[in-house]
Amino acid sequence: MFKPAERIIHRPDPGAWPDAEAAAVSRLFSPVDVGPLRLATRTWVPAMVPWRATPDGEAGPDVIDWYARFAKGRPGAIVIEATGIRDVPSGPLLRIGDDRFIPGLARLADAVREASGGETKLLIQLIDFLAIKRRPDRATFLSRFLALTDRHRAATGETADAAVRAALIAMPDAQLRGVLDARDWESLAQGFRERVTDMDKPHIAELPAVLPGLFAAAAARAEAAGFDGIELHYAHAYTMASFLSALNERPDGYGGARENRVRLPLEVYRAVRGAVSQKLAVGCRFLAEECIPGGNTAEDAAWFGTEFARAGMDFLSLSRGGRFEDALQPKPGEAAYPYTGPSGYECMPAYISDARGPYGRNLAAARAIRSAVREAGFATPVVTVGGVHGFAQAEAMLAAEEADIVGSARQTLADPDWFLKARMGRGSEVRTCEFSNYCEGLDQKHKQVTCKLWDRQDLAPGMDGLSHDGKRRLTAPAWE
Numbered sequence: 001m002f003k004p005a006e007r008i009i010h011r012p013d014p015g016a017w018p019d020a021e022a023a024a025v026s027r028l029f030s031p032v033d034v035g036p037l038r039l040a041t042r043t044w045v046p047a048m049v050p051w052r053a054t055p056d057g058e059a060g061p062d063v064i065d066w067y068a069r070f071a072k073g074r075p076g077a078i079v080i081e082a083t084g085i086r087d088v089p090s091g092p093l094l095r096i097g098d099d100r101f102i103p104g105l106a107r108l109a110d111a112v113r114e115a116s117g118g119e120t121k122l123l124i125q126l127i128d129f130l131a132i133k134r135r136p137d138r139a140t141f142l143s144r145f146l147a148l149t150d151r152h153r154a155a156t157g158e159t160a161d162a163a164v165r166a167a168l169i170a171m172p173d174a175q176l177r178g179v180l181d182a183r184d185w186e187s188l189a190q191g192f193r194e195r196v197t198d199m200d201k202p203h204i205a206e207l208p209a210v211l212p213g214l215f216a217a218a219a220a221r222a223e224a225a226g227f228d229g230i231e232l233h234y235a236h237a238y239t240m241a242s243f244l245s246a247l248n249e250r251p252d253g254y255g256g257a258r259e260n261r262v263r264l265p266l267e268v269y270r271a272v273r274g275a276v277s278q279k280l281a282v283g284c285r286f287l288a289e290e291c292i293p294g295g296n297t298a299e300d301a302a303w304f305g306t307e308f309a310r311a312g313m314d315f316l317s318l319s320r321g322g323r324f325e326d327a328l329q330p331k332p333g334e335a336a337y338p339y340t341g342p343s344g345y346e347c348m349p350a351y352i353s354d355a356r357g358p359y360g361r362n363l364a365a366a367r368a369i370r371s372a373v374r375e376a377g378f379a380t381p382v383v384t385v386g387g388v389h390g391f392a393q394a395e396a397m398l399a400a401e402e403a404d405i406v407g408s409a410r411q412t413l414a415d416p417d418w419f420l421k422a423r424m425g426r427g428s429e430v431r432t433c434e435f436s437n438y439c440e441g442l443d444q445k446h447k448q449v450t451c452k453l454w455d456r457q458d459l460a461p462g463m464d465g466l467s468h469d470g471k472r473r474l475t476a477p478a479w480e
């Protein structure tokens with residue numbers, strides 16, 4: 001994981017908690033409309049992949065328990081983790097690419113409704129992602145995978161393939177880097193990664209033709225399963241964010257100028273809106289800033305947000321960073337991970353930080369984006385996240401018009417009851433997130449995600465609900 005050079009320690013401090021009367025008249029615990037939905041409070045649990053769907057991508061008991069546990073804290077809304085819209089194996093990532101996934105997702109929706117007494121609205125985050133390969137072994141890559149060209153022959157002075165490959169293997173890295181083209185060097189150093197600009201590949205060239213239909217079919221399944229809304233995943237390192245990215249130079253009218261980059265995201269939105277009833281809220285999550293050299297700025301995001309609002313989206317959820325372009329080099333045999341570099345740090349900053357600190361890094365951009373959307377005449381609610389772990393902080397974000405709804409991911413993982421505790425005037429009982437990113441480390445290794453503050457608590461031999469290695473509980477202990 002990337003660590004800012006300054007290494008300043010910023011201990012979390014939730015600040016003062018309200019009593020029940022003050023909570024009842026607060027902004028945070030007041031209702032808000034999200035398109036056709038009325039959220040009982042302005043609290044929102046953003047998508048978090050917990051790596052606990054069944055091996056076939058179904059919503060089995062582990063994933064249902066995980067969301068039912070969040071629902072007990074009665075947030076205004078929960079967004080179910082990034083869920084794959086294609087019917088392709090993706091390990092224990094949740095999937096919605098076929099009708100056979102509907103019954104499991106319907107059980108999940110029922111469990112959330114029951115656990116929250118019907119109060120929490122349930123959305124699902126729909127994702128498409130491109131292929132990424134593990135970092136190869138150097139000799140294997142150069143002897144088997146690299147497509148040889150005249151450039152390699154000229155640089156080695158050899159003509160026979162075997163001799164060219166042997167000479168490349170013998171070359172020091174500094175020299176090899178000059179001989180391989182940038183993409184081959186990346187495939188060797190980081191592992192091969194598809195891009196939306198790989199127009200020579202038919203399945204990439206045809207993304208604008210196929211994605212609206214895939215997203216729309218997935219959204220219709222979500223409605224059949226009983227969800228209240230759809231969050232289109234236009235953030236971080238994945239396909240749709242890469243269409244929006246300032247680095248997208250596709251020549252087919254879907255890259256280059258902002259007007260072109262927003263085209264597919266709008267086409268996907270319209271297809272989804274047309275595939276579900278008016279009872280469902282449809283919005284997207286996108287990046288307030290890409291946080292990579294040459295990437296989208298808050299000004300770009302303000303423009304995109306205004307276009308999304310103009311198209312009729314019911315909410316705009318803002319994240320930050322999390323791109324592949326600056327990911328740290330993975331070990332051989334492992335895949336690059338978009339939350340390991342500086343932009344990944346911006347997405348999930350930890351308590352060891354720079355002078356700006358880890359709490360509220362997205363607020364200035366969120367405020368600018370929200371204000372641009374308002375100036376264009378749209379009242380679309382904006383969901384903002386960023387190290388939120390206290391009532392006072394959340395209330396200040398709402399007062400400063402940095403958010404209409406406050407998203408809290410890791411704090412809610414640390415204490416799924418924290419919204420309820422604050423609302424009941426029992427904030428002193430909140431278990432405060434340490435922002436150590438132990439949970440994120442598990443996510444990176446594709447292990448079942450838990451929180452270090454509770455995953456070893458009250459373990460008993462043979463108890464239900466333990467991780468695969470039997471060492472951690474999978475959901476937070478009950479709050480009595």
Ligand SMILES: Cc1cc2nc3c(=O)[nH]c(=O)nc-3n(C[C@H](O)[C@H](O)[C@H](O)COP(=O)(O)O)c2cc1C
Binds near residue numbers: 046
């Ligand atoms: C374990 C874990 C999994 C995550 N998975 C997703 C995801 O599926 N989709 C997404 O948009 N963001 C994901 N995020 C990012 C969070 O939604 C959130 O934006 C980020 O943690 C910052 O908010 P926080 O400071 O409240 O934690 C994940 C975060 C964590 C810690």
Ligand code: SF4
Binds near residue numbers: 410440
């Ligand atoms: S493991 Fe728990 S305390 Fe640590 S960052 Fe994650 S949620 Fe917070």
